[in-house]
Amino acid sequence: MTFISYAQNFEDVRLWRALKFFENGFYIDIGANDPIHDSVTKAFYDRGWSGINVEPMQNFHDALRQQRPRDTTLQCIASDKPGEVTFYGIPGTGLSTADTVTAQQRRDLGLDVRSLTVKARTLTSICEEHATGREIHFLKIDVEGHEETVLRGMDFSRFRPWIILIETPFERDHTWEHLITDAGYSNVCFDGLNSYFLADEHLNLKPAFDMPPCQLDNFQLCLGHPFAHPVSPSEADAMAQISxxxxxxxxxxxxxxxxxxxxxxxxxxxxxxxxxxx
Incomplete structure (x- = not known):
């Protein structure tokens, strides 16, 4: 089957290059958002993989539950401690956040930011319940400024994703990277939007990240992908169903x-x- 890329910035192409030799793999997607549009995991699910989706927004959570029956989809956020927290939802976008500073910046831009109360869980507790005894082939984190809090809730000595990719500011002025590198991971790639980290025990996969996605990867963009040809949301939905x-x-x-x-x-x-x- 031709590899169809759904991800925003070819993230799935890079990951597939490293992991395509493994069948029925497993992923964790923190901030999963839509099950198709800009999804890093859609192409993997289509090839028999499964995983855990963490998504607090009701519409995205419901769509994931409906379209990803093999996955475990949790309506919560990942944080450094359990409980209930204020979450700032921006309907119809992937810009929702648990970070108050980021939320205010988006209010200042005129976005429709709505305060919600959502459940918070640590990533360790999620793994204890749903990933014990499993190889986690990749962990994706896209939480709009809430990255450090997510990472502080993960015990990397017990749960070792092979690859971690985290949405990263273009200025790369983030403060959380030491939480990963101190846990035995190496930063192997920055694609302008995400940083990729390899567990030290899987550094043999590093050559897969040495060059950007190219013709040799034998992939196509999904119908409606913004890099291919912009279409309306209704046209994109119809094209996705056809695909x-x-x-x-x-x-x-x-x-x-x-x-x-x-x-x-x-x-x-x-x-x-x-x-x-x-």
């Missing part, structure tokens, strides 16, 4: 070819031909 149906058809054809190439299938066909001639 999903096409991928399901390609998968079914691949399964049929596998069955037809099976030795038992070929023997059955030969027997049928003999019986027809008898």
């Amino acid at each position: 999903a149906a096409t991928q399901r058809a390609e998968h079914a054809e691949a399964q049929l070819r596998a069955i037809q190439n099976n030795r038992a299938w070929r023997a059955l066909q030969k027997l049928r031909n003999v019986l027809r001639r008898a």
Whole structure:
């Protein structure tokens, strides 16, 4: 199957280059947002992967529950301690945040920022409940200024994602990076939007991050991707449905070819031909 990229900045292409040899992999998506548009995990889910989605906004949470039945989708935020917190939702966008400073900056820009009360959990507790005994192939964090608080709630000595990618200010003036590097991770790439970290025990994957996505990756942008051709939201939804149906058809054809190439299938066909001639 041709790799279809849904992510905002080719994040899924970079990750697939490193992880495409692993079947039925596992991811954690903190700030999952929409299940299709700008999704880092959509292409992986389509290839049989599954994981944990953490998403506090009701509409995105409901869409993820509906469209990702293999995933575990939690309506909460990841933080450094459990409880209830104020969350600043910006409907219809991926700009919602738990960070008060970021929320005020977006109010000043005229955005519709709405204060909500949401549940908070530590990333450690989420992993204890839903990822114990599993390899976490990648952890994606996109929380609009709330990164340090998320990281302080994770025990990296117990749970070791192979790859961590975190949305990072272009100025790279963040203060949280030591929380990852001190835990045995190396910063291997900055793509202008995200920083990528590899666990020291998986530094053999570093060559996958040495060059940007290119023709050799054999990928296509999803229909409606802003880098390809801008379309209206309704057109993008229709195109996404067509793309999903096409991928399901390609998968079914691949399964049929596998069955037809099976030795038992070929023997059955030969027997049928003999019986027809008898």
